[in-house]
Structures are given as structure tokens and as C-alpha cells.
Amino acid sequence: MSPLQTIPADHPQVTARRIGVLVANLGTPDGTDYWSMRRYLSEFLSDKRVIDLPSWKWQPILQGIILTKRPFTSGANYKTIWNNEANESPLMTITKQQVAALQARAQDLWGDRVMVDFCMRYGNPSTEVVVDRMVKAGCDKILFLPLYPQYAGATSATANDQFFRALMQQTWQPAARTTAPYFDRPDYIDALANSVERALGGATPRKLVASYHGMPKRYLTQGDPYHCQCQKTSRLLAERLGWGPEVIDTTFQSVFGREEWLQPYTVKHVAELARQGITDIAVISPAFSADCIETLEEIQGEIREAFVHAGGKNFTYIPCLNAEPDHINVLTTIIQENLGGWI
Incomplete structure (x- = not known):
């Protein structure tokens, strides 16, 4: 008899255990309009890893002068590159392609035992939402992979910070690993x-x-x-x-x-x-x-x-490496190496 068969009828449902691989990138506004750009820029430029000035000094400048004008200029710049067919930024389109390729590789290697998803440090899908989705899907171990070859406090570190903050919201907190920078692989x-x-x-x-x-x-x-x-x-x-x-x-x-x-x-x-x-x-x-x-x-x-x-x-x-097969090979190998002992 399996352990799940011995659970009392009134016990909360227990999902079959899986391993999660969470790929993270910087982020993107939801649209090119003023308010979408303002929300995105406010979140990005309020990050103390990005702008480390004291809040009392920086926030009046940010919420006043900068976020009054910059959403218009940034929105105009995004419009020149926007993927109008999918109504999303190229970063979102390419990240989806990368993750789809990694999901296919994971399925070939491990079947349904590994779940691959992605989040953005700023904007949507947020780290907190995707971590919660993974936990509800049964992930009791999560490998976090920031898509930054070189480490920086304003990129890799703040992505890791947000991942750990998301874990703090979980009652049953999964085991967690983060990957090292891969700039010299x-x-x-x-x-x-x-x-x-x-x-x-x-x-x-x-x-x-x-x-x-x-x-x-x-x-x-x-x-x-x-x-x-x-x-x-x-x-x-x-x-x-x-x-x-x-x-x-x-x-x-x-x-x-x-x-x-x-x-x-x-x-x-x-x-x-x-x-x-x-x-x-x-x-x-x-x-x-x-x-x-x-x-x-x-x-x-x-x-x-x-x-x-x-x-x-x-x-x-x-162009960047994007979803080129040899880039996907690199990321797949990094995932395989970091899942050692877990699968």
C-alpha cells in the first residue's frame, strides 16, 4: 500500500512530488501605454539592488519627475520593437521560446518528474506567482536559474532575492538551489x-x-x-x-x-x-x-x-543567443548538473 493510500479522508490533498526548474529574466512591461510603463519602471527603479539611494531621497524624485516623463519616452521606444501579433515585448516572446525548448528537453530526459516554468523579476509573470504555482503542482524542490551569464548584484542577486522572498510565502517550503553564473563555461x-x-x-x-x-x-x-x-x-x-x-x-x-x-x-x-x-x-x-x-x-x-x-x-x-539550439544545450546542461542528487 502506498503512503498516499494511508492518508485519512479528511487530510488535505497531497500532490505527487515533482522537481521544479524556474528560469528567470529581467522583465517587461505588459504594454507600451503610459500606465503599463509606469508600473514596470516604478518596480524596476525602486529595487535597492538597482538604485541604492536612500528611499527618502530617491522615491520623491522617482515618483515625481522621472515617472511623470519617462513612461512616455520608454513606451515610444518599446513601440518600435513591440511584437504586435502577440501583443508582448520581444523579451517575452523569446523567453517563451526558450522555456518551450527547455520543457521539451526536460520531458525527453525526465518525463513528468520535472516541471519547467519561467518568471520575471519585474512585471509578469511574477516570481511569487510562479513559485506558488510550482508548489501547488507538487514541486518540493526548485532549481532557480537566472538567465544572466555574468553575476551582478543588480541582476542575478536581485532575482535570487525575489525567489527567496517568494519562498517565504509558502507554508510547505520547497528545498531550493540557485545556479552559478556561467560566463566562462x-x-x-x-x-x-x-x-x-x-x-x-x-x-x-x-x-x-x-x-x-x-x-x-x-x-x-x-x-x-x-x-x-x-x-x-x-x-x-x-x-x-x-x-x-x-x-x-x-x-x-x-x-x-x-x-x-x-x-x-x-x-x-x-x-x-x-x-x-x-x-x-x-x-x-x-x-x-x-x-x-x-x-x-x-x-x-x-x-x-x-x-x-x-x-x-x-x-x-x-543577435543574442535567444532560443538557438546550442544555447538551449548550454542551459540544459546547467540544469542537469544542478539537479545532481535530486534526480
Whole structure:
């Protein structure tokens, strides 16, 4: 007789046990309208991991000047890339594709014993909602996988924070694991190199600009390893491609506020390359697991325009790894490794 058959009739229903794999990304507004953008930006920019100013100082500025104007400009930018057919952002579309591929791999490997789902740190579906869904589906163990190759407090750490806050809401709290950053894994570097070779047809560009999301320089001095991990990713990519270190330049984009951020800034650097006579460049974004507003609008809009305006001619953007099979292979292997002892 199984244990479930011995449960008294008045006992709460017990669901068959499963393992959950929860994939997390940054997030996306629900729409491009003012209020959707305002809700999203308010949640994002209120995160102390993102903006670490005291609330008494920051919130009046955020809720006043910034959130009065910025939803209009951000909404206009999102409209240029919005997936109108699905009525969602490209990040949402691509994340769904990634998770569908991972669900298929999990089904092949483990059948119904593993449940794969996704959440967003900001916006929907929220971490709390998806964790609750997994627990109700019988997940007594959850592996949490933030889709950030390089660790940063403002990305990986805040995603983990939100995951653990969600666990605090559960009466029967599942066992939990989080994955390590994968910025230097050989299979990840291979996947990046393959994407470069596909985009460039095997040719070596005069310059490949590896543009990573920026962060205040102060965070580096406080011990955040992000800058070092970005530099290592670029170095390993150059070595894997058989290029000298001078071919790849590591830069940082999406600067916000007045304080100094990690440099060089991508938008200024590409313009300087053009002024130096380097008029043919390629740009890749190794910190992003999926194309999003920062790559589809910022890189292919503002950054491309800065390069062309300064005299540049040929600007090639290399897409993120998205749902490419070799990217799914990397993520599947990470999941397999981290489920060791659980399945």
C-alpha cells in the first residue's frame, strides 16, 4: 500500500512530488501605454539592488519627475520593437521560446518528474506567482536559474532575492538551489563563438565590440565581480575564435543617472572608432540571454546612429543567443548538473 493510500479522508490533498526548474529574466512591461510603463519602471527603479539611494531621497524624485516623463519616452521606444501579433515585448516572446525548448528537453530526459516554468523579476509573470504555482503542482524542490551569464548584484542577486522572498510565502517550503553564473563555461563560449561565425561568415572584423549592460563604477569598488566576469568572457571569446585580444573591445551601455559608470561607454566608443577610421564593426551583447529593448532599440538605434553619424559605414549587430539550439544545450546542461542528487 502506498503512503498516499494511508492518508485519512479528511487530510488535505497531497500532490505527487515533482522537481521544479524556474528560469528567470529581467522583465517587461505588459504594454507600451503610459500606465503599463509606469508600473514596470516604478518596480524596476525602486529595487535597492538597482538604485541604492536612500528611499527618502530617491522615491520623491522617482515618483515625481522621472515617472511623470519617462513612461512616455520608454513606451515610444518599446513601440518600435513591440511584437504586435502577440501583443508582448520581444523579451517575452523569446523567453517563451526558450522555456518551450527547455520543457521539451526536460520531458525527453525526465518525463513528468520535472516541471519547467519561467518568471520575471519585474512585471509578469511574477516570481511569487510562479513559485506558488510550482508548489501547488507538487514541486518540493526548485532549481532557480537566472538567465544572466555574468553575476551582478543588480541582476542575478536581485532575482535570487525575489525567489527567496517568494519562498517565504509558502507554508510547505520547497528545498531550493540557485545556479552559478556561467560566463566562462566552455559550452557558453562556444555558443557565443558560433553566433559570431554565423553572423560574419567566418570573417574576422576590424573590431568586434562586446557591449555589456552597464553599472555604476562604485559597485565594482564595493566588490561586485560583474566587470571582471565581462572582461573574462570577452577574452575567452577572442581565444575561442582564434583572434588577438585587440580585435574585441569590451564596452558598457545603458548608462543612467549622473554618477560614473563602468567605461568605456558603448555609444561613445563606437563613435570614436569611426573617427579613427574604423568604419566597419560588429557588435555583440554577451550579457543578454535574449534580445530586448537594450539590444533591439538601444544598440540598433542610438548606438548604431552614433557610429554612422561619426563616419561609420558598416554596422553589424550579432543577435543574442535567444532560443538557438546550442544555447538551449548550454542551459540544459546547467540544469542537469544542478539537479545532481535530486534526480
